[in-house]
Amino acid sequence: MTARCVMVWGTSSGAGKSWLATALCRYYARLGLRVAPFKAQNMSNNARVVAGLDGGEGEIGSAQYFQALAARTVPDVRMNPLLLKPERDTHSQVVALGKVDPHLTAMPWRQRSVHAWPLARDALDSLRADHDLLVIEGAGSPAEINLQDSDFVNLSVATHAQARCLLVTDIDRGGAFAHLFGTWSLLPPEHRALLHGFVLNKFRGDPALLAPAPQQLERLTGVPTVATIPMVWRHGLPEEDGVFDDRSTAAGEVSLTVAVVAYPRISNLDEFEPLKNVSGLRLRWVRTPAELAGADWVVLPGSKNTSSDLAWLRTQGLDRAIAAHAGNGGKVLGICAGLQMLGEALIDPHGIDGNGPGLGLLPLVTQFDAHKTVRNRSTRYGELAPPWPALAGVPLQGYEIHHGQTVQHPAMAAGRAVLPDGLGWQNASGNVLGVVLHGMFEDAAVLQALFGAGVKTLDSVFDGLADTVERHFAPGVLAALLQC
Secondary structure, three states: OOOEEEEEEEOOOOOOHHHHHHHHHHHHHOOOOOEEEEOOEEEOOOEEEEEOOOOOEEEEEHHHHHHHHHOOOOOEHHHOOEEEEEEEOOEEEEEEOOEEOHHHHHOOHHHOHHHHHHHHHHHHHHHHHHOOEEEEEOOOOOOOOOOHHHOHHHHHHHHHHOOEEEEEEEHHHOOHHHHHHHHHHHOOHHHHOOEEEEEEEEEOOOHHHHOOHHHHHHHHHOOOEEEEEEOOOOOOOOOOOOOOOOOOOOOOOOOEEEEEEOOOOEEOHHHHHHHHHOOOEEEEEEOOHHHHOOOOEEEEOEEOOHHHHHHHHHHOOHHHHHHHHHHOOOEEEEEOHHHHHHOOEEEOOOOOOOOEEOOOOOOEEEEEEEEEEEEEEEEEOOOOOOOOHHHOOOEEEEEEEEEEEEEEOOOOOOOEEEEHHHOEEEOOOOOEEEEOOEOHHHOHHHHHHHHOOOOOOHHHHHHHHHHHHHHHEOOOHHHHOOOO
């Protein structure tokens, strides 16, 4: 059978498309359907390693990875056939079916869609052949009239799949009914026909106070408002598009402050979401030395452009602040690109990222390779010097996504290898730790070792999302979306 398709459009980025699509994946999976997510093209530096088409592994956007888990299916590259990873304001690396595609990367942006759409369409058709239902996420807004002639992500996908579409808006921003009406009015008639309901997201207060606006909107458009979803704090699903919630959300008196440096090309920041739910831990995103002051840990996360983010870090004066923190015995943790920054030098013979001196806190050198390493890894920590001894012997599940290959500096005193195969290093003093693998804080064993804490499982997060949509959609709407 060819799968039925439910599609989530948004009036803008950040309206709640990823959240709602994830919730619908779990809701319909709980009905016993074989469900899979799909997003034709995503733009994000948050990526995960999943099964490829060639028996190997590849990358997709983190949102589709989590949606696949919510759907209780194995994530694979068809679920996000095109991933754009921004490296500069005017340039993105293009990942096609899990692999970097130099041809599409070099192609002018507006010319890309004619080549990208067949690839996305084939992935969509392949998934439909294997499942009962696809939950499809759009991108941005379907009513970007400057892009409509090339918008395969929203419009071509919806038409090809004859998807039943929902349009979600963030009512907390204000102007929600204008956003919904304006989006509807700018859609071509054939796409208006696919729209089956408006969804108000992030509402605070009594939904009865919205009347008579939903009724007036339906009179104008013929489209009912089918759900008013309340503002849901601490739902446990990472934000897809960037650093969103800077506040500490954990319960209990704060006893530990973890400062994560939020440079412009930060990547894989979703791996820090579990820290928000560790009792007594304050997670702080920092961009200046003043914001770093008083932190117990300083974390240098992943980056899509290590050299430029390292230059930004120096411009901000954060290099001196991090060095001072380390010099005073404070904990410093580098993950992937953060590990590379903590070394002595970045060497780029292939023009991948850029050359430059590192922060000199680990005796390591990174050389960027033309080949990109993309793989899941299962390993175990060895012996660690204080202040990290709690990690000794702890198993670790994680993933690698990087061009940089990091080794010890041949002219410097050896660092302490704390993970096999060069995946983790400590400095001589012990307080600076670097790991190649992403996913450290998503590993229950690591969280228990470091904080003596467990956090709610992803499975419970997905069930909570599904419960929310079940409560707040009008009766019968979610079932009606499945009708042919």
